[in-house]
Amino acid sequence: MTANISEFCVEMQNIHKFYGPFHALKGVSLRVRRGEVCVAIGPSGSGKSTLLRCINQLETISAGRVLLKGELQGFVEQDGRFHPLSSGQIAAQRRLTGMVFQRFHLFPHMTALENIMEGPAHVKGWSKDQARTKANQLLERVGLGGFGGRYPEQLSGGQQQRVAIARALAMEPEVMLFDEPTSALDPELVGEVLDVIKDLARSGITMVVVTHEIGFAREVGNHLIFMDQGQIMEEGHPRSMLADPQNPRTAAFLSKVL
Amino acid sequence: MTSEVESIGAGFKPVADERREITRNVVVPRRHPGRWIAVAVLAVLVLQFGQAISVNPNFHWDVYLTYLFAPPVIRGVGWTLLLTVVAMTVAITVAGLLVVMRDSENPILRGIAYGWVWFFRGTPIYTQLLFWGLFAVLFPNLSLSIPFGPELISVETKYIVTPAIAAILGLGFNESAYLTEIFRAGFNSIDRGQAEAAQALGMKRAKIWMRILMPQAMRVIIPPTGNETIGMLKMTSLVLAIPFTLDLTFATNAISNRLYLPIPLLLVAGTWYLAITSLLMIGQYFLERHFGKGVSAHSTRVG
Ligand SMILES: Nc1ncnc2c1ncn2[C@@H]1O[C@H](COP(=O)(O)OP(=O)(O)OP(=O)(O)O)[C@@H](O)[C@H]1O
Ligand SMILES: [Mg+2]
Secondary structure (H helix, E strand, O other): OHHHHHHEEEEEEEEEEEEOOEEEEEEEEEEEEOOOEEEEEOOOOOOHHHHHHHHOOOOOOOEEEEEEOOEEOOEEEEOOEEEEOOHHHHHHHHOOEEEEOOOOOOOOOOOHHHHHHHHHHHOOOOOHHHHHHHHHHHHHHOOOOOOOOOOHHHOOHHHHHHHHHHHHHOOOOOEEEEEOOOOOOOHHHHHHHHHHHHHHHHOOOEEEEEOOOHHHHHHHOOEEEEEEOOEEEEEEOHHHHHHOOOOHHHHHHHHHHO | OOOOOHHHHOOOOOOOOOOOOOOOOOOOOOOOHHHHHHHHHHHHHHHHHHHHHHOOHHHOHHHHHHHHOOHHHHHHHHHHHHHHHHHHHHHHHHHHHHHHHHOOOOHHHHHHHHHHHHHHHHOOHHHHHHHHHHHHHHOOEEEEEOOOOOEEEEEEHHHHOOHHHHHHHHHHHHHHHHHHHHHHHHHHOOOHHHHHHHHHOOOOHHHHHHHHHHHHHHHHHHHHHHHHHHHHHHHHHHHHHOOOOOOHHHHHHHHHHHHOOHHHHHHHHHHHHHHHHHHHHHHHHHHHHHHOOOOOOOOOOOO
């Protein structure tokens, strides 16, 4: 048990997810070690977003267990029964994770700086000054020093996404979740966002990244999963798996995107 | 005629750049002869109309001026303004609660919210006000007691539900039903991703409502709520039904009944309603500016 806590940051045990009658995740198990960059690829509708959203409880799982740092998420388990946590307790558990969305979802009524300060100041309860200092540091880190006073609509897509990454980092999460962070960007803006994410990966933070950027998976990933129809079809080290896929469906998918 | 092309040249500002080698475009403002013709025609009409009513003895402008600032009229203005502001505050508070209740996971809270809107929207305000006036007759005593058990406290209703309170609750509760729908439309206009992004930060429900959703919904909510506030200003004249007899319309009616001169006092009341409406519109302007942060102004004006 103790080994578990230190070794695996994210542990999903046999997760099922139903949307009404639709079976979106069909028994997914995944373990992500501390500091690991886990990249998820797969065709559209295969359940990648759903998987990510189960980790931070934006979706309620139908069966199975999600553990973060060994702690069961969303429930207390007693005598084989699951007792749901209160929404306040779930909110507290979500602080372990930070999420970056495909369409940024910055708060449009706040400046870039205020977006980043929001978590530290209003969730962690830091003072305004502390939060502002932190936010300015993070803006520098994502290459946007001097852009703090701009509202999201005054920023390009790539800049917005970098602010969104800084906003998630401001909560100092244990795990960063990225859901296709570059899919909504013009091709020439993809690079600047990927550079920030690569930088993060090297800093040693645990990440789960859903992406269509196979090059990114090869370069910075150290754990690759291929999903199809709600299941993990193949899993392994990116370089070997991309070079020599074992599952025919992985091979078929890769031949289309590479 | 000119409107399709007018803004291409007009209002165009060349790029600000202090470097020497860039010569800015010299932009000559477009002329708008149509506007000047319209102004001239309007001016003639306004002057004619102004003359027609200012020299017309039927308007009794001397009486108008005598009563415009008469104490009962000023008191009426004060009460009308007070009723509007307090009833609107009640309505906004109740509607805010109802909108959160509607979104609640608790089916009983949701049911109450639906029932409230159904009832107050479905019955005429005049009837509601009549019943508020009869409240003290229908329930002479208000008491707190254990059901079928002993009474704990008891008060005579007429000391609690005074005509002013009846007017405020009557107007406020009725309005809350309409505001709930406006608020709901405002919150529904926000992308689901906003709440999810806030949840992902670990924010709790109440904070998400107050800090993320509410300020964004405000942009959609304020214009129709401004309408409703101005409507409420005029609706206060219905409190006669309770009867509550201190508001502006009642005050001016009482004077005109005494003088047998309805026209000048209608003008007095109209002037004051217009003045208060102007004040409310100024308030609305500043609210809209405050909550418009981060969104381009006039984004819907087509060039
Ligand atoms: N809220 C929902 N209600 C019903 N079905 C849903 C819902 N969300 C997702 N699904 C379904 O679940 C399946 C998996 O969706 P998911 O968004 O996880 O796919 P994905 O792998 O992220 O795809 P993409 O690459 O297009 O983002 C899809 O078939 C989708 O239609
Ligand atoms: Mg997806």
